[in-house]
Amino acid sequence: VPEILEVEQARAVLAEHALGRRVAGVHAPDAWYLKRGASAATVGAALGGRAFVAARRRGKLLLLDTDGGGPTLGLHLGMSGRVLVDVGDGQAVLEGGDPLVYASNRDVVEWRRFGVRFADGGAFYLRDPRRLGAVEIEPDEDRLGPDAFDLSADHLARILGRSKAPAKAVLMNQARVAGLGNLLVDESLYRGGIDPARTAATVTARSRARLLRAIRDTLRILGARGGSHTGDLPRVAGAPCPRDGAPLRRGRVAGRTTYWCPDHQT
């Protein structure tokens, strides 16, 4: 659930339910899900006996710090991952926010690709039908650009200015700015009036300012509405643009299905 808004919801749930509880063991039935050489044994040894002291996020990467100078646990939700918490009385508490539109929201036990059990009886799990998420110890946070919530005008100018890629590709590149995904980028470009395929470096200073405002509005407004799929831009080819009525286009930009208004997005 994968864009920055959903990951932030997951982070908040973990901050509320996963901190300060001693880890009794890990649930890691899927070796493929553990990256960078980690195994159920090494992750269990790394976390066992420790407690999480902070739930952080950088872009779409979730980070759980442990006490006593222990390792940081990194979680990726992939395309269909959600965090769910078992508070200990047998009642599962789902991640806040909307259910996934395209992924299943059924709670199939086999879809729990990873979990952490606490000594007090509770646990949290990462449920991910498609298995495109990941778990790692001590993830490299610096492969990611600044978090999209912290995007500055200077940084946006820098990453757009030196790229011949489509504007959409730059915004989707997690090394440039972390957290924006397919839906949020489409919505931001729609609100900012920029053609997704527009060569990044040709975006004028005036358009850049509009884009920055649009990104911030998108994060704030869609965040308040509950998720990345609550945007104003209909993801329907031929549907009338809510702003000017022109039939919306559907195409492929930066390798992803893209919707835009050919009229006001230039």
Added chain:
DNA sequence: GATGACCTGTGA
């Protein structure tokens, strides 16, 4: 950079 690959579920 664009492309395909990864993996699996859903709905037409």
Added chain:
DNA sequence: TCACAGGTCATC
């Protein structure tokens, strides 16, 4: 059966 899905990675 097929196209498609809100992500990321290696490869040309």
